[in-house]
Amino acid sequence: xxxxxxxxxxxxxxxxxxxxxxxxxxxxxxxxxxxxxxxxxxxxxxxxxxxxxxxxxxxxxxxxxxxxxxxxxxxxxxxxxxxxxxxxxxxxxxxxxxxxxxxxxxxxxxxxxxxxxxxxxxxxxxxxxxxxxxxxxxxxxxxxxxxxxxxxxxxxxxxxxxxxxxxxxxxxxxxxxxxxxxxxxxxxxxxxxxxxxxxxx
Amino acid sequence: xxxxxxxxxxxxxxxxxxxxxxxxxxxxxxxxxxxxxxxxxxxxxxxxxxxxxxxxxxxxxxxxxxxxxxxxxxxxxxxxxxxxxxxxxxxxxxxxxxxxxxxxxxxxxxxxxxxxxxxxxxxxxxxxxxxxxxxxxxxxxxxxxxxxxxxxxxxxxxxxxxxxxxxxxxxxxxxxxxxxxxxx
Numbered sequence: 517x518x519x520x521x522x523x524x525x526x527x528x529x530x531x532x533x534x535x536x537x538x539x540x541x542x543x544x545x546x547x548x549x550x551x552x553x554x555x556x557x558x559x560x561x562x563x564x565x566x567x568x569x570x571x572x573x574x575x576x577x578x579x580x581x582x583x584x585x586x587x588x589x590x591x592x593x594x595x596x597x598x599x600x601x602x603x604x605x606x607x608x609x610x611x612x613x614x615x616x617x618x619x620x621x622x623x624x625x626x627x628x629x630x631x632x633x634x635x636x637x638x639x640x641x642x643x644x645x646x647x648x649x650x651x652x653x654x655x656x657x658x659x660x661x662x663x664x665x666x667x668x669x670x671x672x673x674x675x676x677x678x679x680x681x682x683x684x685x686x687x688x689x690x691x692x693x694x695x696x697x698x699x700x701x702x703x704x705x706x707x708x709x710x711x712x713x714x715x716x717x
Numbered sequence: 718x719x720x721x722x723x724x725x726x727x728x729x730x731x732x733x734x735x736x737x738x739x740x741x742x743x744x745x746x747x748x749x750x751x752x753x754x755x756x757x758x759x760x761x762x763x764x765x766x767x768x769x770x771x772x773x774x775x776x777x778x779x780x781x782x783x784x785x786x787x788x789x790x791x792x793x794x795x796x797x798x799x800x801x802x803x804x805x806x807x808x809x810x811x812x813x814x815x816x817x818x819x820x821x822x823x824x825x826x827x828x829x830x831x832x833x834x835x836x837x838x839x840x841x842x843x844x845x846x847x848x849x850x851x852x853x854x855x856x857x858x859x860x861x862x863x864x865x866x867x868x869x870x871x872x873x874x875x876x877x878x879x880x881x882x883x884x885x886x887x888x889x890x891x892x893x894x895x896x897x898x899x900x901x
Contacts, residue, residue, distance in 0.1 A: 590790040656865035713865035
């Protein structure tokens with residue numbers, strides 16, 4: 517029992533009090549997404565098998581689509597077939613589609629099993645600490661980002677206007693990809709839709 | 718020995734802090750609880766479009782308005798709903814108007830949505846956003862909102878957003894914001 521013990525106890529008291537105060541005023545704000553035209557920094561994340569990938573190693577020669585997806589979100593699941601078709605359709609056009617699961621409630625094994633069940637064959641990365649979700653200001657699933665060959669953000673937002681495939685009127689993500697491939701500016705570089713909030717760690 | 722006693726005192730204070738915080742919440746809830754004698758009415762869910770939603774949030778108010786956007790398919794929406802029903806019974810109609818806006822499919826307007834609201838004994842006015850393009854509605858509410866659910870907005874009588882939460886709402890912070898408005 518020394519002065520040091522007292523100091524340690526007081527320090528612990530301070531930390532616990534701070535934690536209680538911070539907990540009571542908890543904020544769930546998501547960082548702001550990068551502006552359209554901004555360059556997205558290189559990142560490294562593991563896939564569902566634990567193998568690390570860099571953005572550089574996965575990106576297409578004409579660009580990359582990053583889509584935040586989920587296992588349990590019905591909105592994200594409504595888009596499974598559309599995301600798989602997107603990956604197929606643009607593979608030969610030099611645009612890679614990459615899924616990212618940033619939900620703390622869904623581990624790599626769950627994500628892997630879900631992808632197998634839903635026949636998702638594009639690469640899915642596990643962003644366990646929301647590192648990339650925070651960097652991109654991703655708030656919901658599904659939420660897409662289209663980067664050109666130099667990782668410049670050309671489009672951010674929804675895949676299209678409706679979860680219901682019969683009510684699609686505006687294929688915003690595909691329109692952005694097609695414009696970029698045609699060397700034209702993206703007419704609508706941002707578009708929103710409802711989705712499930714990402715469960716951050 | 719004196720130091721050891723000091724350690725005990727400090728440990729006691731730590732324990733007190735832990736016990737006091739949830740205790741205050743409980744006291745607050747118990748004090749405001751009303752007898753639930755009224756039977757839960759079957760909830761009628763009204764369709765609303767973007768213009769209707771804009772009108773709802775911008776029309777002149779004589780008290781604060783709380784709007785919760787939710788969907789039956791959204792886990793955190795369902796999880797927070799009992800807390801919101803408590804907020805409703807504690808503050809409405811005396812010092813608050815409260816409406817919910819469901820983002821379920823319009824085909825669920827007479828089935829899944831009212832069924833869930835009835836289970837929750839939710840009696841606040843309930844709407845379902847019936848639009849083809851959700852973007853104008855999201856931007857009309859808050860341009861900074863990405864559309865993630867649930868989302869909760871508290872407007873003062875002037876129609877300004879004074880509190881918002883994306884994802885599951887911190888009920889204690891919401892209650893404080895409502896009480897702050899009631900005092901003004």
